[in-house]
Amino acid sequence: MDFEVRDDRKPQGARKLAREREAYLLLVDQGIPYREACRIVGVNEKTGRRWRNGRNASGLNKAAPPITAVVPLPSAGPIPGEAAKSSRYLCEADRIHIADRLREKATIRRIAAELGRSPSTVSREVRRNRTVLPDGKWHYRPHAAQRRANARRPRPKLGKIGQSLELRDFIQHYLTLRWSPEQICQALRTRFPDRPEMHVVHETVYQALYVQGRGELRRELTRALRTGRAIRRSHRQSDKRAFRAVKNMVMISDRPAEATDRAVPGHWEGDLIVGKDSKSAIGTLVERSTRYVMLLHLPDGHSASATRIALTETVRTLPRHLWRSLTWDQGTEMAAHLAFTADTDIPVYFCNPASPWQRGSNENTNGLLRQYFPKGTDLSSRTAEDLEAVAAELNSRPRKTLGWETPAERLHKLLAA
Structure with a gap:
């Protein structure tokens, strides 16, 4: 981390502490204890606690919400928070319940039953948003998990093909050779067995070609596909062919x-x-x-x-x-x-x-x-x-x-x- 503790420790104001807040949240997400993260960044433990939990209004001080994301991307739009929560997604209260029950050694199925969710939903939440320490151990922090979930939700997102120039060039090269997307995806797994970032499924290739607004693959490459269509069409029953009699046929x-x-x-x-x-x-x-x-x-x-x-x-x-x-x-x-x-x-x-x-x-x-x-x-x-x-x-x-x-x-x- 290219961060230096500032020498001038006088009050700087909330806006001038933006880099400190960003570094603090990054350290916390990496599993660094709160007190140690405050020491590295150079802020008081009370300031770090206020960043995490927010602040109630008192006297001349206005109420401040907790920090929910590091720095949102300009093109990503607003980050969904608790005000717009849906029953489709886990909310912060659900994640606090999961963290409490995990500390009590409750099973995933038991936690899911208490929340009225599928066990796979809770298992996936813990696997995705847990904090893994350098020694391989992990723990689940509900507020850090909520920040990670909020950061993943904004749309649109850049697809896997658009994130890797090597992957995009490989797919485009074999499309020009008239390989099908499924053949290309299998060739990727054979050529790069130990690089999961180079593995995609064939539907990902079709999406990159046909879905408007992505632009991950050149649109003219659709002419190299078997159908050569510029848009996708559903399968339809082909017209029946007229019967033509051939003598002495063996069926x-x-x-x-x-x-x-x-x-x-x-x-x-x-x-x-x-x-x-x-x-x-x-x-x-x-x-x-x-x-x-x-x-x-x-x-x-x-x-x-x-x-x-x-x-x-x-x-x-x-x-x-x-x-x-x-x-x-x-x-x-x-x-x-x-x-x-x-x-x-x-x-x-x-x-x-x-x-x-x-x-x-x-x-x-x-x-x-x-x-x-x-x-x-x-x-x-x-x-x-x-x-x-x-x-x-x-x-x-x-x-x-x-x-x-x-x-x-x-x-x-x-x-x-």
């Missing part, structure tokens, strides 16, 4: 049980993402166990024959034991599924109409791919090398469902085995 109910529980690798889900005016498309394949992604290049359109040829060529790039089945929706691009099965010996199963959740991994991947191939764009201009680069970037992202491993790492383990 998903006949698919082997090993494909449903994802225990055995080699079961894939597939679909198309369509470009502007449905004139161009890209085929997507996702392995259910590893979430490994492969993209089909369809430069000649997405007819049934073109899709069958592209699928057959893609299948032959991986070992045969990694292709056990393929699940698709009832789109007409799979009308030649019997010819595909005859060429590759891979059975094709079809989902029920308007049931995208039966291909959940593929639907999720299609949403991620829309960051690279937005709706309403011409996909025919994309080359095979472009699709390989996008697939490699998706396969190198850590996935929560894989224990934060990447799909590429999981596939490499299968190939090595």
Whole structure:
């Protein structure tokens, strides 16, 4: 503490003792005894007691309230006191009761029952506002606890991301790489395991992006999210797709049980993402166990024959034991599924109409791919090398469902085995 005891001990007036009051309260909050805090600051014990407890009116002296905060921030607004107390918050009388009962060795549950509060409320109050001494011991002072609670209540507050330049730069860097907020938060815990100030949850990132007035992250980074929306929207039921008959379909109910529980690798889900005016498309394949992604290049359109040829060529790039089945929706691009099965010996199963959740991994991947191939764009201009680069970037992202491993790492383990 860069505080010096003043040499001039003549009465200075209340306004000139502002630094002394600030230093005194800081010492008391640190667990220094009242008498020792008065000696360090250089004031009489009676003055310190008047700062803590206030002063009644007597003679020419006006009444003075106790000091409730050190120095309030100009932007924080008025500090709520006892005049505006609410039953939602603990008041000073509650904190005095807690301190008295703690000295009497009463349990937290007993104190909570006497106050008509939840035990977690009392436990949290003691943990947050107690005074911890250098030797690890602690004690609970009600007036110091009240000052701490008052200092935390003013709004608005600067969020955790806005308080750390290192944390903000880390999050912004990986948002530009199109990582999801949940992937970024897990990477923070992995990269900084012993630094809790660098740990946030994904909702904190969304709040920093979307909540008006915070400005902790650049607003244009919302375009790097999967949806790319400038405002948040609730999930809505998607429009049902028209039924399109494909002959000789084998339904998903006949698919082997090993494909449903994802225990055995080699079961894939597939679909198309369509470009502007449905004139161009890209085929997507996702392995259910590893979430490994492969993209089909369809430069000649997405007819049934073109899709069958592209699928057959893609299948032959991986070992045969990694292709056990393929699940698709009832789109007409799979009308030649019997010819595909005859060429590759891979059975094709079809989902029920308007049931995208039966291909959940593929639907999720299609949403991620829309960051690279937005709706309403011409996909025919994309080359095979472009699709390989996008697939490699998706396969190198850590996935929560894989224990934060990447799909590429999981596939490499299968190939090595």
